[in-house]
Amino acid sequence: MNTINSYIGFDIPEDSIDSYLDVKMKSLNIPGLSIAIINDGKVVYHQTKGYADIENKKIVTKKTIFEGASISKSVFAYFVMKFVEEGKLDLDKPLYQYMAYPDIAYDERYKEITARMVLSHRTGFPNWREDEKDGLLKLKFDPGTDYSYSGEGYQYLALVLRHIEHTDWNGLEAVFQEKVARPLEMKHTVFIENEYTEKHKAAAYVPEGRVDVANDYWSKKSKGIFSAPASIHSESIDFSKWMIAVMNKEGLSKESFNELFSPHSLVDETDFYNIYYTLGFSTPEIPLTDIYLHGGNNIGFTSWFALDSNKKWGYVLFTNSEFGEQLGEELLFYLLAGPDKTKFYLTLGFVLLLVILVARYVVIRIIRRIKIRKQVAKIKEK
Numbered sequence: 001m002n003t004i005n006s007y008i009g010f011d012i013p014e015d016s017i018d019s020y021l022d023v024k025m026k027s028l029n030i031p032g033l034s035i036a037i038i039n040d041g042k043v044v045y046h047q048t049k050g051y052a053d054i055e056n057k058k059i060v061t062k063k064t065i066f067e068g069a070s071i072s073k074s075v076f077a078y079f080v081m082k083f084v085e086e087g088k089l090d091l092d093k094p095l096y097q098y099m100a101y102p103d104i105a106y107d108e109r110y111k112e113i114t115a116r117m118v119l120s121h122r123t124g125f126p127n128w129r130e131d132e133k134d135g136l137l138k139l140k141f142d143p144g145t146d147y148s149y150s151g152e153g154y155q156y157l158a159l160v161l162r163h164i165e166h167t168d169w170n171g172l173e174a175v176f177q178e179k180v181a182r183p184l185e186m187k188h189t190v191f192i193e194n195e196y197t198e199k200h201k202a203a204a205y206v207p208e209g210r211v212d213v214a215n216d217y218w219s220k221k222s223k224g225i226f227s228a229p230a231s232i233h234s235e236s237i238d239f240s241k242w243m244i245a246v247m248n249k250e251g252l253s254k255e256s257f258n259e260l261f262s263p264h265s266l267v268d269e270t271d272f273y274n275i276y277y278t279l280g281f282s283t284p285e286i287p288l289t290d291i292y293l294h295g296g297n298n299i300g301f302t303s304w305f306a307l308d309s310n311k312k313w314g315y316v317l318f319t320n321s322e323f324g325e326q327l328g329e330e331l332l333f334y335l336l337a338g339p340d341k342t343k344f345y346l347t348l349g350f351v352l353l354l355v356i357l358v359a360r361y362v363v364i365r366i367i368r369r370i371k372i373r374k375q376v377a378k379i380k381e382k
Contacts, residue, residue, distance in 0.1 A: 005039045007289075007313060010338040014045060020334060025050055028323040031205050032060040036236035037335070041247050041312035043240050052202035052320065055210065065188060065201045065233050066318035068303045069296030072191065072232035073154060075180070075242060077119050077280025080157065081256040082179045084115075088164050091116040091259065099163040101156055103129075103137045112143040115157055119279035120264035122146065123153035147265035147277065151229035158228035169226045176226075183251060184241045189234040191226045197233045202320040204300020211300040218299055230298060239316050243305060247312040261292065261309070293332075295325040304328020 003011035017037075025033060032050035036043050048060040068075075083089035089098070095118070096111045104110040109124070117123050124139040127150055132138055140148055162172045173192040181189050190197055204211035204219075213219045222231045245251050252260075263276035263283060274285045281292040293306035302324030307314030315335065317328055 004037050004045045005313070006338045007308070007311070007336045012335070012338045016338075017045065018047065020331075021047070021049060024327055024330065028321070028327060029207060030319050030321040030323055030327065032064070032202055032320045033317060033324075033327075034060060034064060034066060034236040034319075035315065035317040036240040037315040038240060038244060038247070038307070039313060041244050043237065043244075046237060048236075054203070054205070060202065062235070062237065063188075063200045065197045065235055066303065066320060067201075067204075067296075067298045067301035068232040068234050068239070068318065069230050069298040069301055070151075071239075071294045071296040071303050071305055071316075072228060072230050073119075074280040074292075074294045074305075075189075075232055076154060076158070076228040077260055078242070078246070078252065079176055079180050080115060080119065080161070080279075081252050081260060083161060083164065084259075085253060085256060089115060089161070091119075095156065095160050098160045101159070104139065107139050109139050109142055113153070113156070114144075115160075116264070116279065117144050118150075118153040118157040120147075120277055121149050121153065122265055123150055123156070124148065125150040125152040125156075127151050147267060151227075154229035155227065158226055162226070169224065172226045180242070180251070184245050186234070186238045186241050189232065189238045189242070191228070191231045191233075192224060193233055201233070202301075204298075205320050206300055206322050213300070216299060230296075234318070236316050236318060239305070239318075243307050243314055243316060244312075247307060247309050247314070249309070257309075295328060297322070297325055302326075302328075304331075306332055 002014045004014065004017070006012050021033065021035070030050065031054055032052050034048045035046070037045035048062060048064060050060055052058045052060045052064045080089065084091055092114050094111055095113050095115060101110060113123050122144050124141045124143045126132060126138065126140060126148070129135055129137040129152060137152060158172065162169065165171060165175055167175070169192060173190065176191060188196055204213055225231065249257050260279045260281065263278055265277040266274060267277050267282065268275040276283050276285060278292070282294055283292050290308050290310045291306055292309065293304070296303040300322070301320055302322055303318045304325050304327070305314065305316035315331065317324060317331070319327065
């Protein structure tokens with residue numbers, strides 16, 4: 001029986017994963033899926049399931065292309081570091097010094113925005129200007145002072161890269177292919193669709209049915225555009241090549257990877273762990289883990305990947321539904337220890353975390369008592 005390794009090293013039978021995915025696809029109403037799981041820096045499990053096109057009964061195959069949506073951000077951040085290493089871009093130099101941005105020129109605060117702020121979502125921009133009632137691009141706060149997830153920020157940086165290269169959107173796509181896709185042998189991963197991806201692309205589905213892509217606002221907006229935060233097109237095997245390169249620290253210097261993985265923004269704070277955003281990645285601050293991940297959500301397409309660069313473990317999935325991110329999150333817990341050990345692992349983790357928190361509380365109390373005693377002793381001496 002073929003098995004794959006869970007995150008902590010337990011064997012998971014492949015047929016158990018197959019069954020799990022079949023059940024989840026049915027319960028979450030996911031028409032089609034492409035998934036790859038990585039152990040020790042190699043793909044050990046690859047499956048395509050369901051329909052790429054329900055109406056025409058086309059099944060998902062190894063050639064089927066999906067929209068990756070926001071997992072674009074992680075790949076784009078990697079791409080940006082190529083410019084940094086070549087000396088064409090400084091992470092901390094205000095972007096307006098490379099290219100002024102007429103869309104926000106009325107607000108001088110935008111001149112503080114840097115590439116680092118963009119990649120860590122600290123520009124102050126909304127996710128999209130369409131979120132505003134008047135549809136205008138605005139700054140919600142002073143750049144660099146807070147976190148706010150923003151596709152607009154990423155697209156401003158894409159405009160800057162295009163300007164640096166003295167080219168158009170197709171030219172920037174060509175640069176991406178030259179610097180990232182071809183060296184990693186990602187044959188069918190693009191930000192701007194081409195003849196191949198259009199031919200093999202899955203249809204998009206929401207709970208109400210098939211998306212009329214030709215008349216969908218967001219689909220039309222990104223057509224022919226290098227949309228840094230949202231337009232990557234790929235499939236699981238192709239995308240896994242980039243993940244493995246990240247795991248192996250390939251294509252960039254050690255310093256660049258340190259920049260990419262360093263937490264910059266606190267996204268969410270819980271009683272048990274915090275979630276941070278680095279430069280292009282989300283990372284949960286969970287003891288004994290080193291996981292970086294991202295989800296993606298375009299209308300009718302959702303995706304998810306997670307990787308541990310130290311363990312060289314991870315997985316990526318693409319779906320033509322609205323529930324791929326949910327499946328990706330649930331799959332992370334499933335793959336932590338395996339279907340028969342996950343509850344045990346989570347319980348053990350909770351107990352260990354509780355012990356750590358109690359120990360921390362006790363240590364803090366002891367330190368405070370020592371300080372108080374020292375202060376009392378000083379007062380008595382006086």
